[in-house]
Amino acid sequence: MSVATQSKPKGALNTVNTLRVYNTLSKTKEPLETVRPGNVGIYLCGPTVYKEAHIGHMVGPVIFDAIKRYLTYCGYDVTWVVNITDIDDKIIEQSRQRNLPMAQIAEEMTQDYLKNLASFGVDQIDHMPRATETMGEIVAFIQDLIDKGFAYESAGDVFFDVTRDSDYGKLSNRSADSQQGEGGGAAAKKRSPGDFALWKSAKAGEPSWESPWGAGRPGWHIECSAMSRNLLGETFDIHGGGLDLVFPHHENEIAQSECRHGKPMAKYWMHNGLMRASTAAGKVGGRGDRDGEEQATTDTKISRSKGAGGLASLVERQGGERLRFFLLRTHYRSTIVFSEEAVAEAGAGLDTFYRFFERYERLTGERFYDLQPIARRSEGEIDAGDDPLLGQVNEHRDSFLSKMDDDFNTGAAMSDLFELVRTLNKHAQTIEDAGSPNADQLVTFTRGVLTLRELSAIFGLFRQPPATSAKAESELAGKLLDLLVELRTFARSKKDFAMADKIRDGLTSLGVTLEDRKDGTQWRIE
Numbered sequence: 001m002s003v004a005t006q007s008k009p010k011g012a013l014n015t016v017n018t019l020r021v022y023n024t025l026s027k028t029k030e031p032l033e034t035v036r037p038g039n040v041g042i043y044l045c046g047p048t049v050y051k052e053a054h055i056g057h058m059v060g061p062v063i064f065d066a067i068k069r070y071l072t073y074c075g076y077d078v079t080w081v082v083n084i085t086d087i088d089d090k091i092i093e094q095s096r097q098r099n100l101p102m103a104q105i106a107e108e109m110t111q112d113y114l115k116n117l118a119s120f121g122v123d124q125i126d127h128m129p130r131a132t133e134t135m136g137e138i139v140a141f142i143q144d145l146i147d148k149g150f151a152y153e154s155a156g157d158v159f160f161d162v163t164r165d166s167d168y169g170k171l172s173n174r175s176a177d178s179q180q181g182e183g184g185g186a187a188a189k190k191r192s193p194g195d196f197a198l199w200k201s202a203k204a205g206e207p208s209w210e211s212p213w214g215a216g217r218p219g220w221h222i223e224c225s226a227m228s229r230n231l232l233g234e235t236f237d238i239h240g241g242g243l244d245l246v247f248p249h250h251e252n253e254i255a256q257s258e259c260r261h262g263k264p265m266a267k268y269w270m271h272n273g274l275m276r277a278s279t280a281a282g283k284v285g286g287r288g289d290r291d292g293e294e295q296a297t298t299d300t301k302i303s304r305s306k307g308a309g310g311l312a313s314l315v316e317r318q319g320g321e322r323l324r325f326f327l328l329r330t331h332y333r334s335t336i337v338f339s340e341e342a343v344a345e346a347g348a349g350l351d352t353f354y355r356f357f358e359r360y361e362r363l364t365g366e367r368f369y370d371l372q373p374i375a376r377r378s379e380g381e382i383d384a385g386d387d388p389l390l391g392q393v394n395e396h397r398d399s400f401l402s403k404m405d406d407d408f409n410t411g412a413a414m415s416d417l418f419e420l421v422r423t424l425n426k427h428a429q430t431i432e433d434a435g436s437p438n439a440d441q442l443v444t445f446t447r448g449v450l451t452l453r454e455l456s457a458i459f460g461l462f463r464q465p466p467a468t469s470a471k472a473e474s475e476l477a478g479k480l481l482d483l484l485v486e487l488r489t490f491a492r493s494k495k496d497f498a499m500a501d502k503i504r505d506g507l508t509s510l511g512v513t514l515e516d517r518k519d520g521t522q523w524r525i526e
């Protein structure tokens with residue numbers, strides 16, 4: 001399935017080679033040198049679709065959405081893959097509990113995930129492969145590992161033999177011995193405790209697929225090795241995921257892919273920090289289904305903090321843009337501390353921009369949202385000459401770009417956006433103070449605003465006017481009407497009928513009808 005919504009850059013563009021990326025494999029920032037010049041392939045581990053997403057599940061997608069936008073802006077042709085794990089113990093468990101077919105639960109939760117991606121403005125994903133649709137490739141991958149002596153079949157299960165992989169543990173700096181066993185009956189089938197399942201034989205009543213080893217289903221790790229190879233090749237550029245996936249998931253992906261192909265799986269391993277609820281030590285991000293009790297506790301906390309209705313209701317209250325902005329304020333490798341208060345505070349920051357856009361429209365008669373963002377870095381540089389405003393705009397832009405070049409530091413780059421809007425506001429003030437706008441001032445002003453458009457588009461912000469402010473306005477209107485009704489009732493109780501009538505007539509002229517009932521007065525907008 002492809003959900004690409006943006007066209008690819010045309011032709012060969014000059015890519016920027018000042019970009020540095022922190023690689024978990026080397027524990028250092030390295031210059032970005034791609035497998036194929038001008039192209040970047042990104043694989044991000046996606047969700048296991050067994051229950052509704054929470055805010056922590058949106059961290060990786062939002063960050064990589066901004067990273068893809070930035071790389072595209074820098075001239076790369078980017079292909080971004082996010083997989084859907086739609087076969088897993090957790091989904092089988094839900095299917096039992098809810099007495100529904102596994103496929104139905106997976107489909108419901110996939111739709112929930114896609115809806116949330118859309119709410120957060122994540123629309124840069126090119127491919128979202130599902131494990132159940134990749135079964136042929138998964139089986140072929142496992143067979144090849146067996147043929148090459150890296151895996152073995154044991155009573156209908158297939159395990160990866162970690163003793164055959166001398167590199168095992170290179171990402172996490174952990175040895176095979178420290179890997180947790182699968183528990184249950186699997187331990188008895190393994191040659192050594194660190195071996196992990198590539199294929200699990202089906203138990204009675206479980207969904208299963210045919211294979212050379214009998215009916216069963218794939219292990220989680222092998223799905224990602226097969227899907228990434230399928231869509232991005234044997235060696236691709238960036239493999240991403242939450243920090244909690246380093247071990248065992250990514251370590252095992254490396255073992256499978258590199259033993260099969262005899263070459264590196266990914267050049268850069270990027271891991272985003274996880275999310276914590278501000279009042280709790282628990283973790284909110286990442287692959288909860290692999291973390292047992294710790295995650296169960298945290299999920300309870302986060303469910304409580306976000307109230308009934310889950311992520312959809314959080315989006316309804318806060319608005320997708322505000323949540324996206326909140327997630328991008330932090331460097332992707334840092335922990336994000338979540339609370340609705342912190343999101344509201346981020347919202348106050350966003351209001352600075354919204355107010356500026358209104359000011360821009362007042363001064364120029366043009367909507368900020370109608371400005372076409374400059375799509376390429378090479379086209380955004382301003383020839384400022386001796387113009388002081390444009391000189392400052394260039395400085396803010398350079399600073400923004402240098403922070404993004406330094407391992408995609410969106411949090412630090414965000415402060416340059418604030419500096420830029422402050423500079424533009426000062427200029428707007430000068431124009432306003434002068435009375436009638438001077439044409440030259442408006443031209444340079446608009447050019448500066450175009451840079452704000454360019455840089456905020458990299459974060460995927462301000463694509464359309466905020467729906468939340470319209471909602472807030474209508475809420476406010478409702479409260480004001482309630483207040484007027486209350487004042488009229490008060491006037492009547494004091495026998496001030498002239499005032500009561502004045503209020504009612506005034507409201508009627510605004511198209512608001514009042515209806516006096518036994519239980520009070522209701523207003524209705526005609």
Ligand SMILES: [Zn+2]
Pocket residue numbers: 044045046224249253
């Ligand atoms: Zn994965």
